[in-house]
Amino acid sequence: MQIALAPMEGLVDNILRDVLTRVGGIDWCVTEFIRVCDRLLPAAHFHKMAPELASGAQTAAGVALRVQLLGSDPVCLAENAALACELGAPVIDLNFGCPAKTVNKSRGGAVLLKEPELLHAIVREVRRAVPAHIPVTSKMRLGFDSPDGALDCATALAEGGSAHLVVHARTKVDGYKPPAHWEWVARVQDVVKVPVFANGEVWTLEDWRRCREISGVEDIMLGRGLVSRPDLARQIAAERDGVEFVPLDWQALLPLLQDFWLQARAELTPRAAPGRLKQWVAMLTRTYPEATALFTELRRETDCDRVGQLIGMPFIEAA
Numbered sequence: 255m256q257i258a259l260a261p262m263e264g265l266v267d268n269i270l271r272d273v274l275t276r277v278g279g280i281d282w283c284v285t286e287f288i289r290v291c292d293r294l295l296p297a298a299h300f301h302k303m304a305p306e307l308a309s310g311a312q313t314a315a316g317v318a319l320r321v322q323l324l325g326s327d328p329v330c331l332a333e334n335a336a337l338a339c340e341l342g343a344p345v346i347d348l349n350f351g352c353p354a355k356t357v358n359k360s361r362g363g364a365v366l367l368k369e370p371e372l373l374h375a376i377v378r379e380v381r382r383a384v385p386a387h388i389p390v391t392s393k394m395r396l397g398f399d400s401p402d403g404a405l406d407c408a409t410a411l412a413e414g415g416s417a418h419l420v421v422h423a424r425t426k427v428d429g430y431k432p433p434a435h436w437e438w439v440a441r442v443q444d445v446v447k448v449p450v451f452a453n454g455e456v457w458t459l460e461d462w463r464r465c466r467e468i469s470g471v472e473d474i475m476l477g478r479g480l481v482s483r484p485d486l487a488r489q490i491a492a493e494r495d496g497v498e499f500v501p502l503d504w505q506a507l508l509p510l511l512q513d514f515w516l517q518a519r520a521e522l523t524p525r526a527a528p529g530r531l532k533q534w535v536a537m538l539t540r541t542y543p544e545a546t547a548l549f550t551e552l553r554r555e556t557d558c559d560r561v562g563q564l565i566g567m568p569f570i571e572a573a
């Protein structure tokens with residue numbers, strides 16, 4: 255049974271991947287989607303989206319990082335996938351779930367679920383282009399505006415060569431509106447032989463138990479739930495492994511928040527860094543009352559030194 259950290263563009267970048275994987279319980283994580291249009295991307299772009307490639311495609315905690323591509327041109331995706339492998343990607347993941355209008359308009363993400371033959375062609379081409387020992391995997395929603403084609407899509411992806419499927423159990427039109435239809439994960443697993451990961455609306459251990467019962471699958475990918483509750487994977491893993499779960503309390507989380515801030519300050523502009531911290535703290539308010547108090551103080555703050563002080567930095571870091 256595996257626990258994966260979901261790819262989340264604009265949220266789960268290398269900094270948050272580093273911090274979250276240090277908490278424990280995560281078996282692997284994925285880059286934000288890398289958009290492929292009509293050309294071979296420069297190697298520098300892959301390194302920007304996945305700085306971990308320079309250190310064995312692993313986070314500092316030793317959790318493997320997969321590279322996710324998004325596009326619709328099978329040949330171009332295949333060329334870029336081959337390059338990502340040369341640069342060290344251990345797995346290539348393909349995105350067939352992005353609901354963004356701009357992405358769908360240029361024939362990427364969830365809109366491709368209307369074309370199972372194209373899904374099949376994309377996975378087949380990418381599979382052909384990358385070394386045999388590197389798995390190609392797919393992440394899909396249930397469909398564009400209805401789940402009627404979900405089983406055809408899943409079959410197309412599996413027969414094209416996907417080593418496993420992650421099913422975000424909603425359509426593109428559902429967006430992120432609860433519930434996630436975990437029963438569809440079971441239907442998908444019934445028609446494909448490759449492992450299926452359930453994804454969507456798992457915020458707590460209880461959600462995971464219900465998701466496992468309804469979907470019938472063991473493997474899970476956690477998105478917003480894990481960002482809001484950084485010890486969620488650790489808690490699920492503890493139940494899986496029959497070991498004691500040690501919750502991550504606010505005192506234990508603070509050093510991670512501070513480290514996140516130090517990395518954000520080092521990598522982002524002084525204008526952008528506070529926003530990233532606030533984004534994470536806002537999500538932590540779901541779990542920690544202390545985060546609510548902190549967010550109230552942080553909310554309007556734009557000065558980096560002051561932001562550092564509010565999260566209890568032991569010193570005022572240089573810009």
Ligand SMILES: Cc1cc2nc3c(=O)[nH]c(=O)nc-3n(C[C@H](O)[C@H](O)[C@H](O)COP(=O)(O)O)c2cc1C
Nearest residue numbers: 260261262263286287349422454455456476477478
């Ligand atoms: C801000 C945000 C960005 C996302 N970016 C990606 C992405 O780059 N690639 C992808 O496959 N899915 C992306 N997703 C979808 C998530 O991976 C996941 O499927 C979805 O959030 C449902 O899981 P959850 O309910 O556990 O969050 C994104 C979701 C969010 C909220």
